[in-house]
Amino acid sequence: MSNGSSSNNNNTARFDAARRVAIFGGTHGNEMSGVTLVNLWTQNSAEIQRKGLEIKPFITNPKAVEKCVRYVDTDLNRAFTQENLSATGGDELPYEVQRAQEINRMFGPKGSAEAYDVIFDLHNTTSNMGCTLILESSKDAFNLQMMNYIKKAFAPASCLVLLNEHPLLKYSTSRSVAKHPVGMEVGPQPQGVLRSNIFEAMRVILKHALDFISLFNEGMEFPPCTVEVFRVLERMDYPRDANGNIIAMVHPNLQDCDWEPLNPGDPMFQTFDGKSIHYQGSSTVYPTFINEAAYYEKQQAFVTTRRETLAASAIRKA
Numbered sequence: 001m002s003n004g005s006s007s008n009n010n011n012t013a014r015f016d017a018a019r020r021v022a023i024f025g026g027t028h029g030n031e032m033s034g035v036t037l038v039n040l041w042t043q044n045s046a047e048i049q050r051k052g053l054e055i056k057p058f059i060t061n062p063k064a065v066e067k068c069v070r071y072v073d074t075d076l077n078r079a080f081t082q083e084n085l086s087a088t089g090g091d092e093l094p095y096e097v098q099r100a101q102e103i104n105r106m107f108g109p110k111g112s113a114e115a116y117d118v119i120f121d122l123h124n125t126t127s128n129m130g131c132t133l134i135l136e137s138s139k140d141a142f143n144l145q146m147m148n149y150i151k152k153a154f155a156p157a158s159c160l161v162l163l164n165e166h167p168l169l170k171y172s173t174s175r176s177v178a179k180h181p182v183g184m185e186v187g188p189q190p191q192g193v194l195r196s197n198i199f200e201a202m203r204v205i206l207k208h209a210l211d212f213i214s215l216f217n218e219g220m221e222f223p224p225c226t227v228e229v230f231r232v233l234e235r236m237d238y239p240r241d242a243n244g245n246i247i248a249m250v251h252p253n254l255q256d257c258d259w260e261p262l263n264p265g266d267p268m269f270q271t272f273d274g275k276s277i278h279y280q281g282s283s284t285v286y287p288t289f290i291n292e293a294a295y296y297e298k299q300q301a302f303v304t305t306r307r308e309t310l311a312a313s314a315i316r317k318a
C-alpha cells in the first residue's frame, strides 16, 4: 500500500513506515512550552532523533511568537481550509493564510501521498486539562495505537485523549496537513508563561510518541487494543447580554474540574451578583477547556464531551 491502510485476513491494518515526522510549536505564539521545546530542538536535535526517522521541529507562526500573541491576523489553527490553501492574492492575504499555504507546501499537500506522515502540534491551555492528546478521527488505527502506547508508557501519570470529529465544531488545524495529525494540549499554563512541570510533561509525552513510531518502523506488531477517548459534543458559551458582554463567570464548582462529570442540574456559571446557572442537558457530560483564555473571543466557556471506548485493530508496517 502506498498510502493509508488496508486490512489482511488477520485484520491487521498495514501502514507505511512513518519516516517523515514534524513537531510544530508556536502555532499559537503565546503558548510557551511548544515554542521553547521546538526552539531547543532546532538548536540541538539529539533528544528527538530516532534511527530511520526524519524529524523536523518547526515554528509555524514566527510573527505571533515574536509578538507573543496567539495570532497576528487570524487563527493559524483554523486556517487550513481548502479555500485558504488554494486562495490567490499572495502578499495581500492575511499573514496566517500565507503561512498556511507555505506550511502546506512544506509538509503537505494536505490529503496527498506526499504529505508528512505524522505532525505533532504542541499547545498549552489555561484550563486545568492536564496532559491531553487531540485526535481528529476515530478511524485511524495508527493514531489510536499511538494513544494506547503513550497512555501506558506515561502511567501512572495520566494522559487523556480528546476526539474532535464533530461535523460543525471540527476546525482546520495546522497538523491536519499530515496523514496522522496529533495535537498535544498541556495545562494549566497562562499565556506567555513557562511552567517547568508543564514543559517536562510535554517533553516526556513527545518522547513516548517518537518511541512508538520507531518501534512501529522497526516492524513491531501492535495487537488490537481499546482506547478511552472524550468525544467533543457541544460548545458552551458564557451567558451574554445583548451587546455580547459576558454576564457570568465559570462557576467555582466547575472551575478547574476539566474531565469531571457535569450532571443535569449542576451549577456551571455564576453571575456577578452570585446567582448560579445550571446545566440543562439531559445526561452526564465531561467538560473540558474550561475557562480557556483564548476561547472568550470564540464564544466558548468550555466544551462538553462524552466518554467512549474505541477499538483499534492490530497494526503493522506494510
Ligand SMILES: CC(=O)N[C@@H](CC(=O)O)C(=O)O
Pocket: 028, 077, 121, 123, 124, 125, 126, 134, 173, 183, 185, 292, 294
Ligand atoms: C487553547 C488552544 O489553542 N487549543 C487548540 C486546540 C487544538 O489544537 O485543537 C486550538 O484551539 O487550536
Ligand SMILES: [Zn+2]
Pocket: 027, 028, 031, 122, 123, 124
Ligand atoms: Zn493553542
